[in-house]
Amino acid sequence: MTRDLATLAVPPGADALRVLPDLARALDGTGPALLPFAAGSKAPALPPAPGTPADLALAVGTSGSTGRPKRALLTTSALQASARATHARLGGDGQWLLAMPAHHVAGLQVLVRSLVAGTAPVAVDTSDGFTPAAFVAATGRLDPAARSYTALVPTQLVRLLQDPEGREALARYAAVLLGGAAAPPSLLARAADAGVTVATTYGMSETAGGCVYDGLPLDGTRFDLDDDGRISLGGPTVAHGYLAEPGLGAAAFTRGPDGTRWFRTDDLGHVDADGALHVQGRVDDxxxxxxxxxxxxxxxxxxxxxxxxxxxxxxxxxxxxxxxxxxxxxxxxxxxxxxxxxxxxxxxxxxxxxxxxxxxxxxxxxxxxxxxxxxxxxxxxxxxxxxxxxx
Missing domain, CATH: 3.30.300.30 (ANL, C-terminal domain)
Incomplete structure (x- = not known):
């Protein structure tokens, strides 16, 4: 069975919340699966894609670290498994602040987690770029009675920690997910000194976003290293391949004897004595x-x-x-x-x-x-x- 697929222009900043109804319909199957892209840029072509999963929800672009970007096929079950495992790790459902572009997997997952939890997300106004003032203002619109969460990249965290009001706003969150790039130990120490609860995340579009938090896999996720230290990630959040590229998908995605889906990353790592995964960087870096x-x-x-x-x-x-x-x-x-x-x-x-x-x-x-x-x-x-x- 092939799921209908439609493009979805995702506006920046606070306007990104307008896509929530479309995203909800993609998740519950009442609407088409979606191929998100940044509003204002050229809409991607919709190639023929026979054999896509029946519960396909999103075809999410990879970051294109090497070569051309691809689009990972993420099902409703994969996205929901990711959202539920995240909330279980963080201590329960909560209200989310969107601070990143919502056509990338990290921003999309903020919206998916909100839909799964039944909470209304708040978004940062990025019309002037990401600023501590806009983050502080958006934080002020969160429900003070709810557990609050947000997801940032290290550059955003650096800017907020340099701003007194930004530090105060960060300390309000039950957890700040930090991903997208390596988090230097010195940055994590500064955040801890400011009373900010940070969880470092590792994952990618092919795993529905972060699936390893603070070096430990989320519920249902597993990791494995080959003899050269190359990381593979397995579990219910792994994508079902790449849109319209079955050959490329077959080389990256496999299924284990127990039925677990696995994705072979381009990253190298090692496991410490406590069983935590440490990512050392990409093979080609x-x-x-x-x-x-x-x-x-x-x-x-x-x-x-x-x-x-x-x-x-x-x-x-x-x-x-x-x-x-x-x-x-x-x-x-x-x-x-x-x-x-x-x-x-x-x-x-x-x-x-x-x-x-x-x-x-x-x-x-x-x-x-x-x-x-x-x-x-x-x-x-x-x-x-x-x-x-x-x-």
């Missing part, structure tokens, strides 16, 4: 410098923890005649008038990182370029490095 592989996240965390004034850091590999690739760091600093020099950064990290992992190029930027739901745009950063000196 590893920097191969002088024949040695460097995980960008290790260098990013060292920059944030040990180089004074650095508030954001993203590390990429850039071509280098001598080393093949050079470790290149882009940073945002608290005081742009006093940026660190490359030599100072290398000296500060000497003995903390092995020599091959020390940055050989440095860019100080006013902001990290982003794509999708708050992910660093590593491709854009690579082009920005250009002819920065190598050391």
């Amino acid at each position: 590893l920097v191969n410098t002088g024949g040695v592989k460097v995980a960008p996240r290790v260098v990013e965390e060292a920059l944030l923890a040990h180089v004074e004034g650095v508030t954001e850091a993203v590390v990429v590999g850039v071509p280098d005649e001598e080393w093949g690739q050079a470790v290149a760091a882009a940073v945002v600093v608290a005081d742009p008038a006093d940026p660190p020099a490359l030599a100072d950064v290398r000296a500060r990290l000497h003995g903390i990182l092995p020599g091959h992992a020390l940055p050989r190029r440095l860019l100080v930027l006013p902001a990290i370029p982003l794509r999708g739901p708050g992910k660093p745009d590593r491709a854009a950063l690579r082009t920005q490095f250009g002819d920065t000196p190598t050391q």
